[in-house]
Amino acid sequence: MRAVAVDTRSRMILELSTALVFLAGICCYAGVSHLHIGLSRPRDLTHTSFGILCLLIATSALITSMAQSAAWPSESPLFAALRGLVVVLFGMVFPWFTAVYTGVRSRALPAAIALVYGLSWLANFVAPALLLSEPNLGPAMGTPYTLGDPRLAGVGLHWAGHVLLFVHLYYACWEQYRRGERRRALALAGSAVPLLATTVANALVMVGLIDFIYTRNFGFMALVVLMSLTLCREIGRKSTQIQTVLDNVPAVIFMKDRWGRYLLVNRQFERLHGLGLEEVRGRTDTELFGAERGEQAQTLDRQVLESGQLTESEEVVQHDGHTRIYSSIRFPLTGSGGACYGLCGISTDMSERIAAAVALRQLASNMESLANRRTAELAAVNRELEAFTYSVSHDLRAPLTTINGYAELLLRDHARGLGPDGRRFAERIRDSALHMTRLIEDLLTLAKHIREPLHxxxxxxxxxxxxxxxxxxxxxxxxxxxxxxxxxxxxxxxxxxxxxxxxxxxxxxxxxxxxxxxxxxxxxxxxxxxxxxxxxxxxxxxxxxxxxxxxxxxxxxxxxxxxxxxxxxxxxxxxxxxxxxxxxxxxxxxxxxxxxxxxxxxxxxxxxxxxxxxxxxxxxxxxxxxxxxxxxxxxxx
Structure with a gap:
């Protein structure tokens, strides 16, 4: 009966080992994919750190699978060291992924968690199989710890790191939730629930409260799958948002790879050429528009790819029987390492602006001609007015001088004969003539100052x-x-x-x-x-x-x-x-x-x-x- 139980457990361990290998492959694929995404984008630490986590989880699953299938003795010091190293690296990287994903600015707690895990791994060299020791994973399922087991004191530092890791995780999720990013916060918090549950289950196995195989790797797998789905949905949502923005931009926008194959176009491109994204993706200008236009586009593309600089050009396109003039810019697309993997082009329809500019220049020319003509006419009128002013002023001076002179004679030689009223009238005549003379002189002075040049x-x-x-x-x-x-x-x-x-x-x-x-x-x-x-x-x-x-x-x-x-x-x-x-x-x-x-x-x-x-x-x-x-x-x- 004892032998049957052992065989049953051995068969279960073998089946779990096979499952771990399968899940390790999934984690490895996810890790490579997210690393590629993170490294192809500048400063995308979220996907980069998550890709590293996935690869660490895949490594841990493979090591555990080999140990459980007896391909690698679980008592091997190398196995214990590698397994401990993977767990420590995961504990050091995961808090930084949490901080980057949630946007929590404080870096003190992630640094403290990394320090705890680092110290526990270094201490393991001094006392091997103590700080990181866990029950034997062999066919006999090992011997669990007891409450009086002296080995319990050795794993305290290691499990303290686990506690700090989950405290930091849910604190960061709570802060992200409070900022309004509820969907992202709940996604990470929910993805970590299986990992938390399997970690607690492992602790119960270690102290002998339950009799089952260690399940932490399955918690890791759940975290990878759930967070991969979340991050991929975010990429899809952002791609949709970007495409929506591009489709509503009035300019024609396109992206090509280094070989001139279209990667992306917006709705204005489709309206101009009558070709949608699915029709142009992976095809070149020569395949779409013919050899002549394809050669012209390839020449412009080569200038950008070879120089690595932004270029500007004007392109003439026939659309709906009308000639349209586009002002285009092309600039290279580079990855995080600076290598160019394609180019992007933005073409703005300048036809209406050019037509408006031509009309404006024509209007300005007409206005200038009109202004010159009006200026000449005004100058002629001013000359005539000045001549008239001088003529009238000079013609008025003579009779005013005569009037003033006779008034003076009357007042001087005939004052007694005029009487009081006559003298008053003569004085009024003289004063009015003098006032009129001053007005004429001021008028001549004013006209003279307007006409004379400045020095x-x-x-x-x-x-x-x-x-x-x-x-x-x-x-x-x-x-x-x-x-x-x-x-x-x-x-x-x-x-x-x-x-x-x-x-x-x-x-x-x-x-x-x-x-x-x-x-x-x-x-x-x-x-x-x-x-x-x-x-x-x-x-x-x-x-x-x-x-x-x-x-x-x-x-x-x-x-x-x-x-x-x-x-x-x-x-x-x-x-x-x-x-x-x-x-x-x-x-x-x-x-x-x-x-x-x-x-x-x-x-x-x-x-x-x-x-x-x-x-x-x-x-x-x-x-x-x-x-x-x-x-x-x-x-x-």
Missing amino acids: AQPVNLSELALTSVLRLQEATPQRYVEVVMPDVLPAYGDPRLLAIAIDNLLGNAWKYTAHTANPRVEIGLIHGQEERVFFVADNGAGFDPRKTQRLFQPFTRLHSAREFPGTGVGLSTAERIIRRHGGRIWANGKPGRGATFYFTLPEGPAQAPAPRPAEQRGASPAAQVEPILETERTGTG
Whole structure:
């Protein structure tokens, strides 16, 4: 009866050994496949580490099968060392696969687990068959450990590694599940359940609680099969996602191997050529489109494969009876080792863009011709207008001079005979004639400044301003106006025209401070981030900010002529001079709080250095270049 039981167990061991060989082949195939996938992709550590695990499991299964079938004595020290080494390597690699698969960033626990397994294997050299010892796997099924067996103390370190391995596994799965990757987390956790169950069963066999063959290898096999299915499904899902993206890209996309055979095409390729992926896969351009076009495509492909660089080209394709122009790029496809295994091409239909560009160039040409014609017509009209202005102005001067002269004669020689009303009428005639004469002179000046060419050079605006101030002081010696300006205000422009602009701006400030108790005028410079801004500020009458746009219109005044006499041409002249220089001018002010006029001038070569704030003439050290008038303090400047 005893012999029958032994024979039955021996036959069962032999059958299990055969099953282990079969499963080892499956693991070996899976390992090679995943290694190939991982190594063919840059930085794909998931498939690489899993491929290594599969090969280790296949090795362990073969060793166990040989030992159980008595082809290799289980008591052999070499068998024990190899089996222990495989188990240790698995324990060292599996935590890293778990970390890569789940995305857990902490590397401390995988390193600790690897250290535990490494120490247990090294210690086995000191005490062979102690730390890694397990019950004999021979036909007699060995002798199980007992609770008082001294060998139990030796396997503690080895089994501590097993415990840490599963703790890390399910902790990583839980973290992955919390991040929202529930399907992947459950796949790994479920695949590890058979391995956990068989590991626990082995522990029960070792202590003699159950009487059965060791089953850990079958847990390994279940892990390999389930995780292989999971990873393959992920590859298929990602391939579907990539194909969906490619199919919805408006460009034509294709991939070929080194021999010009198509590997992949998208839906735009199918629409253009009427050929789907299954029809073109594994075939060349010559087989699909003929010798001429095939030779052209092969030439372009060879340039990419030989140079290893991206190339660009234009291709003409006939589609639905229309000629389409495609802009194509081709670039090599390389594996993780840098070897080129094919190429990818992306062709974008440029037909509509080219047609639009041609139409745009034609439109631009037409617009340029129209603009030239309009410019010529406008120049002719301006010349006629200038001639008319000069003609009218000169023709008006003579009668105005006559009117003014006779009015003066009446007031001088016949004042007594005119009476009070007659004298008043004669004075009105004389004043109106003088005002009209000034208007004509301002009109001629404005037209002259618009017509004359610019002679730009470095210029110091402070010198121009000083000349203007001296002239204003001579004209109104009874007035005292405080003038603040720096010694140097470097600018670039036509000195004669800029002098006229400065004269008009200062004359405007001088005039509108006539009724101010302590008149003050300041000219200076503000250094901005992108441009330099000059300013002329006063504390005079100011103006309504809602009427700012009217300031620079010819013959437009914001105050009555009785209060502040003038023709309304000075600011318009200054604005046109600044604009001719490529600058801009604007103003801020409030009624009764003064006004500040700002203007910019383009930067020019060889300008004088900007002055230091302390160099301002008549200013205290606290008076900087920025305006300090009440207009600026109240935020209206």
